[in-house]
Amino acid sequence: MASTTTASLDPLSRSSRPEGSELDDLYTIPIRSSWFSWGEIHETERVALREFFDLSSISRTPKIYKEYRDFIINKYREDPLRRLTFTEVRKSLVGDVSLLHKVFLFLEKWGLINFGAASPGAVVGEEEVKRKVDFEEAVPNGIRVVAVPNSGRPLSAPATSMSNNSARSQECSAIPPLASFSDVFRDAMKHRASACRSCSGMCNSGCYESTKEEGFIICANCFKDENFGESRSKDEFKSSDSQGVSVSSGSEWTEAETLLLLESVLSHRDDWELVAQNVETKSKLDCILKLIELPFGDSMVDSFYRTGKSKGRDGEVKKGEQLQAPEDESTETVKSDDQCVQTEITNNMQNGYSGDQEPPLKRKRVDSLQSCDSSLMKQAALISAMAGPDIAAAAAEAAVSAICNETSCPRELFDYKELFMGGAACALAIDIKPEISAVGDSSKNNELQAEDQDLPACKPIIPLQMRAATATTLGAAAAHAKLLADQEEREIEHLVATIIGAQMEKMQFKMKDVEDLEVIMEKEYEEIEQMKENITSERVDVLERAINGGISRWKDHPSLKY
Amino acid sequence: MKLLPSSSVRAPVKFKIPTKDNLVPIRLDIEIDGQRFKDAFTWNPADPDSEVVVFAKRTVKDLKLPPAFITQIAQTIQSQLTDFRSYEGQDMYAGEKIVPIKLDLRVNHTLIKDQFLWDMNNFESDPEEFARTFCRDMDIQDPEVGPAVAFAIREQLYEIAIQSVTSARESRLSKKGRRGFDYSPAIKSGGISLDLVKYFGHKSTVIRKRKDWDVFEPIVDILSSEEVGALEAREERSAR
Numbered sequence: 001m002a003s004t005t006t007a008s009l010d011p012l013s014r015s016s017r018p019e020g021s022e023l024d025d026l027y028t029i030p031i032r033s034s035w036f037s038w039g040e041i042h043e044t045e046r047v048a049l050r051e052f053f054d055l056s057s058i059s060r061t062p063k064i065y066k067e068y069r070d071f072i073i074n075k076y077r078e079d080p081l082r083r084l085t086f087t088e089v090r091k092s093l094v095g096d097v098s099l100l101h102k103v104f105l106f107l108e109k110w111g112l113i114n115f116g117a118a119s120p121g122a123v124v125g126e127e128e129v130k131r132k133v134d135f136e137e138a139v140p141n142g143i144r145v146v147a148v149p150n151s152g153r154p155l156s157a158p159a160t161s162m163s164n165n166s167a168r169s170q171e172c173s174a175i176p177p178l179a180s181f182s183d184v185f186r187d188a189m190k191h192r193a194s195a196c197r198s199c200s201g202m203c204n205s206g207c208y209e210s211t212k213e214e215g216f217i218i219c220a221n222c223f224k225d226e227n228f229g230e231s232r233s234k235d236e237f238k239s240s241d242s243q244g245v246s247v248s249s250g251s252e253w254t255e256a257e258t259l260l261l262l263e264s265v266l267s268h269r270d271d272w273e274l275v276a277q278n279v280e281t282k283s284k285l286d287c288i289l290k291l292i293e294l295p296f297g298d299s300m301v302d303s304f305y306r307t308g309k310s311k312g313r314d315g316e317v318k319k320g321e322q323l324q325a326p327e328d329e330s331t332e333t334v335k336s337d338d339q340c341v342q343t344e345i346t347n348n349m350q351n352g353y354s355g356d357q358e359p360p361l362k363r364k365r366v367d368s369l370q371s372c373d374s375s376l377m378k379q380a381a382l383i384s385a386m387a388g389p390d391i392a393a394a395a396a397e398a399a400v401s402a403i404c405n406e407t408s409c410p411r412e413l414f415d416y417k418e419l420f421m422g423g424a425a426c427a428l429a430i431d432i433k434p435e436i437s438a439v440g441d442s443s444k445n446n447e448l449q450a451e452d453q454d455l456p457a458c459k460p461i462i463p464l465q466m467r468a469a470t471a472t473t474l475g476a477a478a479a480h481a482k483l484l485a486d487q488e489e490r491e492i493e494h495l496v497a498t499i500i501g502a503q504m505e506k507m508q509f510k511m512k513d514v515e516d517l518e519v520i521m522e523k524e525y526e527e528i529e530q531m532k533e534n535i536t537s538e539r540v541d542v543l544e545r546a547i548n549g550g551i552s553r554w555k556d557h558p559s560l561k562y
Numbered sequence: 563m564k565l566l567p568s569s570s571v572r573a574p575v576k577f578k579i580p581t582k583d584n585l586v587p588i589r590l591d592i593e594i595d596g597q598r599f600k601d602a603f604t605w606n607p608a609d610p611d612s613e614v615v616v617f618a619k620r621t622v623k624d625l626k627l628p629p630a631f632i633t634q635i636a637q638t639i640q641s642q643l644t645d646f647r648s649y650e651g652q653d654m655y656a657g658e659k660i661v662p663i664k665l666d667l668r669v670n671h672t673l674i675k676d677q678f679l680w681d682m683n684n685f686e687s688d689p690e691e692f693a694r695t696f697c698r699d700m701d702i703q704d705p706e707v708g709p710a711v712a713f714a715i716r717e718q719l720y721e722i723a724i725q726s727v728t729s730a731r732e733s734r735l736s737k738k739g740r741r742g743f744d745y746s747p748a749i750k751s752g753g754i755s756l757d758l759v760k761y762f763g764h765k766s767t768v769i770r771k772r773k774d775w776d777v778f779e780p781i782v783d784i785l786s787s788e789e790v791g792a793l794e795a796r797e798e799r800s801a802r
Contacts, residue, residue: 057683059660067767086695086699087696087699087700087780088699090678091678091770091778091779092769092778093769095660096679096681097679097692098681098686098692099684
């Protein structure tokens with residue numbers, strides 16, 4: 001039966017087979033098998049199925065191979081859609097079944113049979129019998145991620161730098177975000193809000209601690225619902241803000257609230273009390289923090305404190321003057337000194353936030369130049385101030401607790417409420433209190449003497465406080481460095497994404513080129529086929545003429561031999 | 563273009579099962595105190611003999627048989643292995659020999675009847691692969707059928723190999739090396755192998771006649787439990 005084969009890449013592109021027509025049946029085979037032809041045995045076959053061609057046995061000859069092959073392929077083509085099994089053919093062929101199997105596999109591998117047939121369910125089933133792999137997707141439940149070990153204090157990760165690069169972030173969003181500082185520590189923040197004992201939910205809004213029993217905390221909702229647990233009454237509970245001010249900022253800001261905040265900030269400038277009043281549901285601190293987190297917010301804050309900054313500069317000048325003054329000056333000088341430091345720190349904090357966008361290194365360098373002539377402690381104060389109040393406070397806490405653990409001195413030594421320099425009623429001062437006091441106290445002995453001796457034992461423990469201060473500094477600096485590192489990481493991500501995009505484009509161009517080449521090749525191939533046909537027909541012509549001409553013993557005639 | 567079967571004559575090779583893996587088929591059929599244990603598996607003769615006892619112990623433990631079976635099993639395996647080894651040193655005629663293999667076995671609920679040709683000379687043949695293809699093509703779900711088929715093939719090959727060894731010995735004695743090993747002994751020995759000239763010669767075709775197709779087609783039947791019971795009873799009766 002005459003049939004033609006078309007080579008194609010895609011097994012699914014088969015031309016329609018008109019019913020009942022024997023000629024012009026088209027079967028698709030893969031392009032790599034286009035060497036195949038009915039009339040011949042190709043080199044590929046000779047190599048792969050050597051046994052038939054090495055004349056080693058009477059049962060294995062090319063003729064026999066050809067019979068096997070043709071039979072199998074024809075058998076398949078009787079119904080190209082069904083998958084031909086080996087068992088079907090081996091019953092019809094005489095010969096060693098192992099050898100037949102080899103031929104069968106060879107044909108199947110080259111797509112000459114079973115090319116378009118459905119894959120066998122059994123094979124698929126075997127492949128699917130894999131063990132399911134369990135993925136651990138998140139941090140295991142037993143592990144809790146906290147910012148600094150032993151501090152327990154949550155960090156409010158500055159989301160500013162992320163959101164500020166709005167153009168960049170659009171491209172970065174194409175790749176799955178790597179776990180970043182904010183991701184990790186957001187969880188820590190949430191965890192820190194302790195679980196309510198009675199309803200075992202999170203005490204986000206506020207918790208109430210039982211006076212009678214240590215550590216029995218219930219959330220505000222439970223308190224309202226009077227869901228106290230067994231044998232407890234309302235009086236037992238006093239409200240305690242969940243530790244640290246920043247946890248309350250974990251609550252969500254809705255669009256309306258944000259809008260209100262912005263409006264009130266614009267109108268009231270830096271009067272946070274009024275702003276907080278306008279945005280009813282959020283406290284003063286929340287407003288400030290949220291504003292800073294907004295993309296343009298910190299520039300507003302910055303502008304508010306620009307006036308304050310000049311004050312700070314004055315303060316610095318003052319400080320410089322005072323350096324020449326002997327160390328054991330009067331308390332007032334000391335006080336004002338600390339005030340300057342405090343203001344400086346405040347300013348640096350604000351600037352530090354806004355400086356997140358620009359490379360903060362610049363700022364740091366500037367500051368360190370200034371501070372190279374100031375005392376070590378002042379340097380420490382500046383550095384830790386730059387890292388942000390929360391980080392500094394966390395570092396202070398960590399340092400303090402570490403030292404406490406080491407020397408087993410009570411924490412009260414570090415608790416200097418009374419020594420807090422009044423100064424401006426800056427809300428943020430609450431956060432920097434531990435740090436300032438540590439710095440302030442460690443630098444001046446006189447101060448301690450001047451004050452009421454709440455803590456008579458402080459003199460001998462100055463070294464401890466110094467250690468605390470230095471530890472604070474280092475901790476703060478380290479945290480700051482981490483922030484920088486994260487920024488770098490994000491940049492890297494972005495660049496990598498760009499590179500990958502460029503590579504992909506390159507590849508695609510190449511592929512297109514290759515496809516074009518293939519088209520050309522196909523055309524050439526057709527031409528060659530055409531020429532081949534021509535030659536064959538010419539040959540037939542010659543033969544005809546030769547026969548007609550009556551050549552004797554044409555069998556042996558050289559021009560007619562194969 | 564004429565073809566000469568130039569090297570159909572082969573030098574004798576050392577005895578081994580003519581498959582890719584030299585595995586010995588071992589059959590067990592032991593009865594102690596009314597308990598009958600039947601099994602059939604392949605053993606690798608390259609394993610040390612100490613493994614036999616270990617295997618016997620494990621089998622008894624897994625199947626919870628009485629311990630008396632251990633020695634029996636070990637003995638049977640050992641004796642079959644020794645038989646195999648006794649042939650190992652000798653020559654086997656390994657000419658062109660295509661033999662028919664018949665399958666007629668029942669595994670749990672599956673009954674198989676089949677017939678096909680196998681080349682004794684093909685040392686790369688793999689009964690296990692054949693069994694795998696067979697089960698896949700016939701869509702057999704029972705996983706015990708494959709190994710049983712492979713075992714049956716091996717067993718038959720083993721017997722034919724043994725025959726060829728003895729025949730080689732005989733022909734050596736009788737011919738006294740005059741004509742050496744040539745084609746005719748193969749036909750004479752057992753008479754089971756195919757006449758290659760008839761089937762593969764120039765004038766014939768390797769494609770079977772259609773009427774023969776059914777003979778060589780595998781028949782796989784799934785039996786119901788009662789039929790299985792009936793067959794088993796019949797087998798036992800015939801075994802006694």
